[in-house]
Amino acid sequence: MSQIILFWSVLACEAILALAMACAAYRLARGPRAQDRVLSLDAFYVSGMLLLVTFGIRTGTTLYFEAALIIGTLGFVSTLALAKFLMRGEVIE
Amino acid sequence: MSFLDHLIIMPILLPLGAAALTLLFDETRREVKAGINFAATILLIAIAIALLVQTDAVTREGTELTITYRLGNWPAPFGIVLVADRLSAIMVLLTGILGINALIYSMARWQAAGPHFHMLFQMLLMGLNGAFLTGDLFNLFVFFEVMLAASYGLLLHGSGVLRVRAGLHYIAINLAASSLFLIGVSLIYGVTGTLNMADLALRIPHVPANDLGLLHAGAAILGIAFLVKAGMWPLNFWLPTTYAAASAPVAGLFAIMTKVGVYIVLRLTLLLFGEHAGASFGFGQTFLLIGGLATIAFGTVGVLASQSTGRLAGYSVLVSSGTLLAAIGMGDRAVTGGLLFYLVSSTLTISAFLMLVELVERARVAGADVLAVTMEAYGEDDEDLEHEEEVGVVIPSTMAILGVCFALCGLLLSGVPPFSGFISKFAMLSAVLQSEDAASPIPASTWWLIGLLIISGLASLIAMTRTGIATFWATLEGPTPNVRVIEIAPIAILIVLCLGLTVAGGPVLHFMDLAADALHTPTDYIEDVIGTTPAASAGGAS
Amino acid sequence: MSSEVLLTVLIVLPFLSSLVAGSLPANARNAEVWLAGAVALIGLAITISFYPDVTGGEVVRYEIPWLPSAGLNLIIRMDGFAWIFSMLITGIGFLVVLYARYYMSPKDPVPRFFAFFLAFMGAMLGVVTSGNIIQLVVFWELTSVTSFLLIGYWYHNANARDGARMALTVTAIGGLALLVAMLLVGHVIGSYDLEAVLASGNTLREHPLYTTILILMLLGAFTKSAQFPFQFWLPRAMAAPTPVSAYLHSATMVKAGVFLLVRFWPVMAGTDQWFWIVSSAGLITLVMGAYAAIFQQDLKGLLAYSTISHLGLITTLLGMGTPLAAVAAIFHIVNHATFKASLFMAAGIIDHETGTRDLRRLSGLFKYMPFTGTLAIIASAAMAGVPLLNGFISKEMFFTETAIRNPNMFANLALPIGAIVAGIFSVAYALRFVYGVFFGPQPTDLEKVPHEPPSLMRIPIEVLVLICLIVGIIPGIAIGPYLATAVVAVLGQDTPHYSLSIWHGFNLPLLMSIGALIGGVILYIMLRPYLALGLEGPPLMRRLVGQRIFERILVTISWKWAKTVERWAGTRRLQPQLFLLVLICVVTAWFALRPGFEPVKLQLGGWDPGFVILWMVGIFCAIAAAHQAKYHRLASLILMSGAGLVTCMTFVWFSAPDLAVTQLLVEIVTTVLILLGLRWLPKRFQKGDTDHTALRTKLRRYRDIVLGVFAGGGVAALSYAIMTRTAVPDGISRFFLERAYTEGGGTNVINVMLVDFRGFDTFGEIAVLGVVAITVFALLRRFRPAADSVEKPEQQRIQNAYDDLRPNRQSGDTVNEYLMIPSVIMQWMFPVIIVLSAYIFLRGHDLPGGGFAAGITMSIGFILQYMAGGTRWVEDRLRILPVKWIGTGLLIALATGLGAWVFGYPFLTMAFQYADLAIIGKVPMATALFFDLGVFVLVVGATVLILIALAHQSVRSPKAARSTVLPTHAVEPPPEPALETTAVETPALEIPGGAS
Amino acid sequence: MSGDQFPLWAAIAVSVLLVAGSLLTLAGCIGMVRFRSFYQRIHAPTIGTSFGTIFILAGSVVYFTVTQLRPAVHEVLIFVFVSVTTPVTLMLLARAALYRDRIERDPDVPPSKDPLDNAEMEASKQAPRRPAVKEA
Amino acid sequence: MSRILPYPLLTLSLLVLWLLLQQSASPGHILLGLVAALLASRAMAALQPEKPRVVRFLPIFRLVGRVVVDILASNIAVSRLILNPNSDMTKSGFLTVPLVLKDRFGLAILSCIVTATPGSAWLEYNPEESEVLIHVLDIENDQEWIDTLKNRYEILLLEIFG
Amino acid sequence: MELILAIGIGVLAGSGVFLLLRPRTFQVIVGLSLISYAVNLFIFSMGRIRLNAAPVLNPAANDPALYTDPVPQALVLTAIVIGFAMTALFLVVLLASRGFTGTDHVDGRER
């Protein structure tokens, strides 16, 4: 029973998070301004990270944790670079 | 394992070590870097000769034995294996010879045209040697990439708009080709479950019929990647521009780059799709033949149409590639010996010619052009200029010596007797014709090969005469170009080597015939790679 | 000395002495003559010494192995025919050397001349003594090359250059044809040995390839011997110094062609094809050459056309195919050589002494140079076929042969008529030569007063004319045995009976001779008024200049057409090249796939909704990225990252955590990298596509979309096909899974593969990374931004202007405020990332991670600091020496690999053990860890170097590349800002602690 | 999914946490789609990074603690890093957007209080520059 | 002390980070973690960052508590706003809030809190005027936002950083 | 699942090829990146995809059938690294080309 509950909830969770990614992707493509795209990329990454965590639960291993951890720790660097690029026209001065 | 057992890996490790070492020295200590480079290259030649002797010696005793080296002491086909037979050894030696000459040439001025020349130089040697020695398909990819990466760096060495523009094309095309390489290799792995070339040769005959298409598709995609490197028409338009844009010593070294593609095509077609390949026997041969012939034709046209000597040299490279590919496409054991001879001879010639081009161009518009070249080499106001003295002696009668070199290059390129260019073409054509029964009609492919080889030689002769006359006979005024001994000496060495090939044609051809036999009958190769057991129980050497 | 040695000396000596001659100083005229003369005399002596050995059809052979496996050994073969040719080559060669001593100006750099001359002599000797037909081609081509050099000796003269080039081109074409012919002969007969070939006449003549071989062989012979339609190069070759003409165009070079015809006469002649082609070409050449010779204004031109004509005569004789005609041909070869050589020398003396060769200006010279005049007159008479001279006898034999009744019409009519017409013409031009030069009025506009040449210079002519006389008067004694020797060597048992007497009675040939003589005189008298007009070139054929036609054809084919074809079959643009690459790949893969490929059954089911949505997003991102890449770079980059993230997630989904981690890290760095580059790209604005070009662009776009669909579809199909097949049961992967832990010492098979099983791949891979970083660094040192990118980005300009305008602010305050709060967090992330990097590094062997991932992580830590504080800020505090890190990383990896050697194992053999340490407990200690350390150090160095080198472009005071259209690459940069070399390269290796 | 011995209460807890977290995240992303201006959208993703993340990580903690019989603390790290880094990104991004909008004189954005602003923005536009860029 | 251990707190945190990452507190990992943490803090020292001066530690926990509660509330509120198809999307706007807090770290934490809370975003801090521009999703009760900011967070931060 | 992945690979490759053939250097570099994603996934797929079978061994239960094929994964890792290096290189070369020629057209001149 608990297995069935878990199975379906995890599956649903995955689908929901994937949908969240889809929403972010919509804004990613739609824009209209660069800042909107950068913002949605951030959301996209976070949703992706959560999806990885969920996937870890589904497979019952912690092997996939590093990927999530790296998104959490370092994923912001590219978004940060994009933001700075918008502000200054240059990433490193 | 004794030191001699490690000999086969030295052509890879030595350049890597040398390259890494040069990085530890600052740019200001260029002599040290050049010294390291020089020593490593000389040592490489010595090792290559030792390897050549080893590979040849084993057969003299009557038993074919391919030298293998199991990296990490893992047994084949699981670990990566290095394999040296005559062909690999000769290619490594060729690399060393081109290397040392290009290096000497570069010491006159080009080494100072940008940072880290010597590192890139050694890395190119490493990539080349790795590609020639590896027995693993994916490891081949890695060494191809080492070679390509270094070639990108060397092509761009000296910077400037022409190089960068040519470099962009060269890199874009090769990146696309590398993707094909990966797709091809992985597809083959997907079908056969192995990456070791010898193991592949064992497995290909047993590939189920409905997987055969996939295997062939993988091989075809892989082949395209190689043929881009080999310069087969119509995948070769980048080549003349690239070779013309590269600085002279780099171009001289690049002469072997197309040969890597040819080498691997030759190796793999004969190993994987040779007589023992069952349903896959002869795969791709027609394609190679037609492509090779088209390449000769295109190269010939280009040779004639070239206005600049640099492009002329580039198209000569294509003619050479086309000849080799077409000869591979003939799939004839006797032809293969001649084609190996041709490979060596034409590589040496083209290398000499590519380096000569710069000197000839200098002679052409002496004065203004010399200034341009010097400026390019050093940068108008580069600090390098100051501590780079004119060490070499400016040779007298420069023009005469350049003229002799140019004439000899022309004769070698166009295959005029009795030089090695002729011998190799003759050996191939003779083999093609002799292998046919005198009574049966000569097939069309043979006629095409004969015709195109002859016409391409004639075209080279016409073009070289045209250029030579315009350069050496038609212009009398103006100062003689500033050419240093260390620039002309490497060219002379290469030409002398070609002349040596002429004189020693018999033994060399015999060697090549033996190499060809081994290529066409790869059972010994396979047995040596797969069969023997590793040095000790794999793994724990604690 | 043995005959082997002598034969070898005969061939090798000229070449060796050529090298010697070439290296003598420029003023060593006499030494050169002594050398060349000695070589010729030695050759002559050797040849003479072989006479006893070759009489009566004997052959002397010496075989030197060269390419035994290809059937090409050097065979020096002396028979009677080769002997008589060797006599000519060495004998006349010696006389020409002597003559050249006086002919060549002391100012001429004669070492070059004699070097070429001797090489040519050697090549010629090689041709005639070749016992292997390929070897014959070898020397044949050598004569082409050396004659090219001789003709072009005075290369400052455009005529010499053109004449040399044309001679080379034409004879080289012939030579290559000859090569093919010989290859085919070898194919038919199975050997290249001349002996074997000569013994297989019937096989050859009956073989289907006979006609092909014949045509190719004749191409060789006709081009060399200037037979119609290849006669045109010879007159142009007259730009050569006269000694060269005297040698090449009388006795040697042009005779090589007829030599070949004679050589192969026994095996090739006697068929209809032979008869028709050879005799008609010969006859046309005979008549046309003689006709053209009459109207030449240049003395040497006259002799050149006369040579063509005489060669035509010889060819005609050979074409007839009868043994007697062959005898006549051989005889005429010898005769022509003697009188023509002397005539060329005489012409040279006239040229030398008067300063001109123009027949219009020469006149009445007999008074000034009676000796030379007499000699020239005798030689001309020989040329005209006057009795008591050698030319008469062979010509008479020719007439005899033409007069023989023959079953076919052509032979009955055309041959005798042609012969007699040519005879008349030859008398006329001989008269013109003699009368025009030596008689008539006093010369008027000569530059100097003509007089006799030095007597030694006349000796060669005297010798030759003497031979003409002796042979003409007592042929049986003077030449009979030698001719017989040659003839027997060729004809063997077919040698007919012939007599060399002057008087054969009053017969038809004699009548023809007399007719020709009288006709010639009459013709000359009739033509004198016309000739007095001094028009250039022969009437009727004036506009048909062979050389011009040839030049035009050559230029059209080898230049214009070549350029057109090159343009049509090639491109220098990138897009078509990539298009072709992909297209060819798709097509060949399709063709390769077709046999033996079962269409895959679609496998539906097992759908994972999350995965499906994920990939819908991925697909959307990929397409959108492609769509936006032209005008919205940033959007495209962001969308690409989206697709990249989906790729990472896929790796996770299908159990590849290592790949996901690595791809993710690379993704981050790549994004930063491209952003660093974006600043230097031009701004691009969307334009409306309206006009005609837009349509083409649109069509190209559709074409590319189609190709993209096929390529993508192909890749998809291939991967689907593999994925739906069961894995290969005995693939290599099982091995790794079984041994990764027990023998590799790690549970993460991927990492064990990377550092152990396939550590060599990693080894190469880090080398690639290092090389690329170095390349990037090197290239960026010379980086010049485009003119419109030099300035700071617009945002910075506005913000700085804002700050500058306010008294309470300083330039840069805006950015400082902007980063004030975030930079706190960015800085404090630095140690965190270092710890994370150490963690990723250490766990690699057992769990996802490893040197590469750790290295990238570390470099992200660095880059974050650069973003937070700026380049100067970071480099004031940290000393980063990425280049040295790269070197060190490579060396660490190398040393780890080499460590195995000490224990007698191959490179990269890893050892592992569980070390029981005091506090820590059981720790896996694999040498692979050291290898991974090398990877780590290199990756940090390379990544940081790439990023920093790029970032540094912003802080340099950049100067734009000067112009976009500068023609050369000569424009070079100003010196590097010190920052580049010092901060990134010079100081010692240390990360922390640089600050104090 | 490991085995049947997984307690029901935990399964329910994990499920609830996961679904709640994912729904919150989805809500945030829907906000990304629905909100009209950038400044509204900037509020949306923080739902995902705050409680969306907390719930899902909590679910993970519960799950792994139960199955592995030891506390799973990795998730804490993820949470810490996400909540530290996301605001940094958003701040930088928002400030950049503000700046961009001001340059373009977006009437919806409060102008800088500085009276000099207008004049000098004109001045800076005199400097050689290309037309304003809508994109990057 | 400062030369060997320039940032003791940082080193300790890094050690904790290490142990959390390894999910183990074995002596070996403590040793390894210590080495890593020391190296990392040495690297940090090279950057010469400004050190936070924490005066009181206790309010930190109160702050965390408040923040968690507020964020949860905002989560629900904003989600409701988004998911309600009829919700009014025009009520958002900008707010300028004057601040007393000057400490860089304090400001950093405050900005993180504001931004991490759904419904409010930290846009621009003006050091001259010592005021901050924030954007809020629901401008109706703007005073409530200002109160939250100043009374719930700033006070505590002032206590922490003095 | 296989079908989805295959389609995904195909779309990535197709978009990449389309971009590869475009005239602007930036388009080409994005194209090459997309192609490299596709290629990496392609190599990966050659090992047949499996859910929840990571190649991290459990020393206690060492049955090779439980794990995915590690070989393609190792290849992908190498390919990722090399791809990264090449992207960086191509980027710098396109910047240099743009600097020297003034245009971002792949041929170094506008057509």
Ligand code: NA
């Ligand atoms: Na100011």
Ligand code: NA
């Ligand atoms: Na917020």
